[in-house]
Amino acid sequence: MNLRKLTGAAVAAVLALPMFASGANAYELVLPTLDYRTGPYAPNGIPVANGYTDYLTMLNERDGGINGVKIKHVDCETGYNTKKGVECYEKVKNTPPSGALAIQPLSTGITYQLIPKAAVDEIPIFSMGYGRTSAANGKVFPWVFNFPATYWSQATALVQYIADQEGGFDALKGKKIYLVYHNSAYGKEPIRTLEAMAEKFGYEFRGLPVDHPGQEQKATWLQIRKEKPDWVLMWGWGVMNQVAIKEAASIRYPMDHFIGVWWSGSENDVMPAGDAADGYLSGAFHAPGGGFPVHDDIRKYVYDKGLGKGDRDRIGEVLYNRGMVGAMWTTEAIRKAMEIHGTKEVTGKHVRDGFEALNVDEARLEELGLGGFTYPVKITCANHEGPGKVAVQQWDAKAKQWNIVSKFYEPLRDVTGPLIEADSAAYAAENNVTPRDC
């Protein structure tokens, strides 16, 4: 059988390749990403991956990496699928020479999968603004970081925004707030918090699930049309976002009463609905737009040299910036790790310490060309969520741009605190984890 021989030869070739490919001698910092450029989540997965990759390329081209050590970026296609995510993780985690220094799973499902592995493999997980909320408790989850804010903080911020519009927390009494959510671990994350606040502030809460991949939402929006909630929140991702905004437009739901999570607020999500999406709101922890000095550097050092991953005119889209800021915090953590441990040849273990001591203040943001782009973040041993502040941004369909329209809300820690405590305690009990002293 020729075919069998051929396959055998191919297998052998593939297995042999990595051994020869790693002949380079200089130490490199391996930063893998689990991307998705295929499937129903690709519209959102692509810009995030581009932003992340371009920032790393820019550091390599402009500064020769971090403190002179080159970054080796390794990507792997997951299609937002957990099984492929597992394959990808196993594939990239031991990439020579440094091994993966930090993992960004970019999927709540894959994050849950990897959380128990992180401690064993000694690779920190940076689930930036997603994943398991209670991982904010660094005592129980030393290897997981989910700053700058969690879904629960965001839920409290969005409710505060609603209260501001309605005229105070007292005005929430009797109001109907619905949540349209992706029927998965990701979409279910905020429910507990929203329920806890419903009890506290007296609004009426209801969750409306949308199944993967999220193209089928007619029934959901019919229900919204019938029951006329005062506010609709959305925890969506991928194609689901576009469909939801279009459906909302078709039942003429007031867009300025429809707030998405920060994963449901990018150009891709609102563009398909055209002018009807005008006024749609979403959470945000960084600024939109491509006018920051760092963007100029990316254009100059990456795109002018033809090394860019995406289209030049899509630099500065919300999700592009999201990927970029993720890369920024990760590389700052590596810088910190080098400083703490006094070595340039850092490993995953060192980078974890770097994350835990991360302190990106205003001055540092300014140096990075990101002044005013986001708020300062300081991580401690006990608090892996950081400041947890969230603002609300609004889509201007005429100008085709997002604008931040609120202040950055502090999370209601009296609501989220006990929930985080309880959930992380449950995890610790189930997995025999002894919480650290911090």
Next chain:
Amino acid sequence: MFYRESGQLKSSYIADQAMFPIAQDRWFVIGVLAVAFLVAPFFINEYWANAILLPFLVYALAALGLNILTGYCGQVSLGTGAFMAVGAYASFKLVGFFPELNFLIVLALSGVVTAAVGMIFGLPSLRIKGFYLAVATLAAQFFLVWMFNKVGWFYDYNLTGMITVRPIDFFGIRITGPEATPAAKYLFTLTVVAVLALSAKNIVRGRIGREWMAIRDMDIAAELIGIRPLQAKLSAFAVSSFYVGVAGALYFAVYLGSVEPVEAFDINQSFYVLFIIIIGGLGSVLGAFLGAAFIVLVPILLKNIMVGGMGFDSGMAGHVEILLMGLLIIFFLIVEPHGLARLWQIAKEKLRLWPFPH
């Protein structure tokens, strides 16, 4: 020359009824098992275990289960994903209730629970056939997954609806979670799959298997010669669901570690297993393994060739991989509509005559 039966004389009924009557076949199977059990564990690393061998074994087992129902008994089922979910949730709850229970017993009980559920959803098969039955099993698929996602008891009322396996020791060796060594996970799964595959091979060539095949080939004729369709069909559903349930429990506990019902057990999962048996060969134990190897391993191979070997962009490779898989499936089905197992059989027949085909 090397593969011929001449001279292999059988002088007893036992020899004549052996599972692998041809010596070369027997040695081949023993050889494969020996390599799998005695050699592979020493070379296995986490990538090979978690990304390649565990999914291969788990899907082969699930396909074996579906093959019993669809390939041997002729009852089309689109509920495999849901039955895997039943196995997974049963094992999750059982481990929760009885943390000290031996995991093999947990697996067996999960299989039994799934068998019971499978029989309930198999009842319509007594009245309806073919595509209509497929639709009835589709109901199982949607209902069960919805139920696991909706009813809090199944996932212990946690925040996200995901179930996560607890650390489980099997005679003192950790077999689940990140602390389990790849060899331990692999060997445990391999043992379960090997034992169940050999039992399946035996069941299908015995009385029960022949009843199933009679029902598959023509149910009225089978009834006329005295086969009770109720018993035959429900036993096929039960045995098939048992296998699928055990596969689901392994899929959850050993392979993935934590699952989300909608993603891990959705309709695509059912199709995936159905494709495995169609590509591998309906009504063949070997076919389940060949099909699983094709459907599970070829995409990983293609990806590694394209990204690792040829330097493709990962997104590009993702798209090309989907395309190539489609082409390969069409190619193999045109070359041999009865699946890879049939191809293997033809190869064996040719080998018998080689090097003098005429």
